Amino acid sequence: MPPAAASQTTAIVVGSGLAGLSAASQLIARNVPVRLLERGAKPGGNSIKASSGINGAPTKYQSILDDAFFSDTIKSAGKAMLFSTQHRESLISTLTNSSKDAIEWLVQEKGIDLSKVSIMGGHTFPRTHRGAGQTPPGFAITSTLLKSLKESPLFRLQTSCTVTKVLQSGHRVTGVEYIGEDGSSQELLGPVIFASGGFGGDAEGLLAQYRPDLKGYPSTNDPRPGTQPLLAAVGAQLIDMEHVQVHPTGFVDPTSPSSPLKFLAAEVLRGDGGILLSKGRRFFNELETREEVTNAITANPPDLESPKQWSVQLVLDQGVYEATKSHVDFYVFKGLMKKVTISDLPSGALGEISRYCKFVRGEETDSFGRTQFAHWSLKEPTPDSVVYVGFVTPVVHFTMGGVAINDQAEVLKKGDERVEGLWAAGEVTGGVHGANRLGGSSLLECVVFGRIAGDQCVEYVNGQKN
Ligand SMILES: Cc1cc2nc3c(=O)[nH]c(=O)nc-3n(C[C@H](O)[C@H](O)[C@H](O)COP(=O)(O)OP(=O)(O)OC[C@H]3O[C@@H](n4cnc5c(N)ncnc54)[C@H](O)[C@@H]3O)c2cc1C
Incomplete structure (x- = not known):
């Protein structure tokens, strides 16, 4: 034909x-x-x-x-x-x-x-x-x-x-x-x-109009006006405009910590086994929805006001690193993550990571409710155990x-x-x-x-x- x-x-x-x-x-x-x-x-x-x-x-x-x-x-x-x-x-x-x-x-x-x-x-x-x-x-x-x-x-x-x-x-x-x-x-x-x-x-436009409470948050998106008003002008209905997703993990770049534009720390890092620590402590099930993980972080006062930022560490062991190597190698190259040992983390981190390893081994149940640990492979953590770590903070991500x-x-x-x-x-x-x-x-x-x-x-x- x-x-x-x-x-x-x-x-x-x-x-x-x-x-x-x-x-x-x-x-x-x-x-x-x-x-x-x-x-x-x-x-x-x-x-x-x-x-x-x-x-x-x-x-x-x-x-x-x-x-x-x-x-x-x-x-x-x-x-x-x-x-x-x-x-x-x-x-x-x-x-x-x-x-x-x-x-x-x-x-x-x-x-x-x-x-x-x-x-x-x-x-x-x-x-x-x-x-x-x-x-x-x-x-x-x-x-x-x-x-x-x-x-x-x-x-x-x-x-x-x-x-x-x-x-x-x-x-x-x-x-x-x-x-x-x-x-x-x-x-x-x-x-x-x-x-x-x-x-x-x-x-300064649609976000300020629909979510003024998010003023001052950093974002993963380049500063650009939204186009929904062009469609509203021909009669289109706008819905859910107040529902803005704040992603819990945008990297804080140590070379420009107060930049309002952040690079996203891919969610797969948590999905494949990574954990979040605030001042050396786990504080939530990292596999809850973005909204819930963000709320758990922002329940505490910010560590920086402009932009509004919290200091949370994303921590991966060698097993999670291997599973997400292409991501992590890139983040390390960009200076957003570092390969360190547990002794470089805040005090208390060794105890928290040891407890997490018990959940992974099935010896104890996580009180935050996490049941999937994917590629986490560390069994007996010591101060010399290698981990990959980067600072992250909630970021305006998706509308x-x-x-x-x-x-x-x-x-x-x-x-x-x-x-x-x-x-x-x-x-x-x-x-x-x-x-x-x-x-x-x-x-x-x-x-x-x-x-x-x-x-x-x-x-x-x-x-x-x-
Ligand atoms: C860092 C980052 C990581 C993400 N990771 C994931 C992920 O892993 N999985 C997932 O599902 N989602 C992810 N998302 C979300 C997802 O990427 C986006 O929501 C999705 O790609 C949006 O696609 P889109 O085609 O609707 O818009 P976009 O990809 O944003 O494309 C819209 C295009 O329209 C152009 N445009 C806008 N206005 C005009 C105009 N007036 N005239 C002409 N052109 C215009 C823009 O310049 C842009 O190029 C991520 C988002 C970010 C920022």
Whole structure:
């Protein structure tokens, strides 16, 4: 059969992170030309920085039967589940039920290695996938998708170009206005998929508006304005904007301890067995959700006011180091972690680590409730035992809120009427994670809802949907 002719209509995708790349991949695969508009000088957004992995269950890399992904996500979404319950359940079931396909698409169709599976906070089972080699998962996934898109003559990426307005004719979205690299304002016509990320870096704008209490917290996100207001201007409903994830472990760089921009200490370090000490003492189950671990840290007064910082040590033994070597070697290279001995830790640490080893050996039960110790291998710690350690503090990391979508990734107005010609996917949207996102579920939402948005846009372009 001859290949289908390319569509006459060009779809516009805003943002070149994983949600935008996933949407564009579906459009290109189905012969719809794509213009991908990206504000940054380089593509990839926050997605390229993702270091722990992407969730999926059940997949061929899991050796246990995992049937708890949906219920873990509902539990993590917490109090937000009390309202719009059905709508949220539908988004969460789309997310979790499509996770197997999402991993298969990346592995089988795109050839990305996701063979290593770890457990992260709030998960009942290990289900966060990354590659077995040195390449971090965010980079591996985004660079592969981008490379494959660039092979198509139907794909055009335009960087250093900021979308400033969504255009409408009547109730239908007809395109966008953007400021190009030369500073001129231009219009581009076509159906639009917004994949422009969260507002975690918008400290003076949306964060100050919705979460003034987080003023002064450092962040893992570059300072940039959020794009949700552009969508609200065409009637999109914003939900859960007050739900901002503070990640418990951003590295405090000893060479610039008061920098407001922090490098993330990947959650997999705790998932694979690492522990947290405050002044030499363990204080919580490190595998609780990010929200709960953060609350346990911030229950004490900060050790620094500007930025607001706490002094917590992340400690790994040799076994955890071996399991997370590619991460830790990089952190040691960057000066964020050090290889030391237990005698270099605050007094009391040896006793705490000895107790933890008893939990690992099953001789005692952890009073904080930790039951999974993964790769921790130290048995009889002494002052000379080698550990890897870095200072960490809570950081503004991810925004759960954003534009409301349905399970077809259509942008919704108040009353759940859809905005015609407009879809959204990824961190720009709200509702999928409720009050708290599970680690690894953001990359997953980008792939699942990005692909759905792409498919829906194809049907719209082909006139199968209005
Ligand atoms: C350090 C770090 C580590 C992380 N690790 C993980 C992990 O291991 N697993 C996981 O699931 N999640 C992780 N996350 C979260 C996850 O990476 C992000 O939430 C997710 O990648 C968001 O993808 P996205 O495509 O929605 O947005 P992004 O990847 O942020 O991409 C959005 C893009 O849109 C562009 N843009 C914004 N506004 C405009 C505009 N007006 N015009 C044009 N372009 C615009 C931005 O420049 C950006 O490139 C991590 C986040 C960080 C910061």
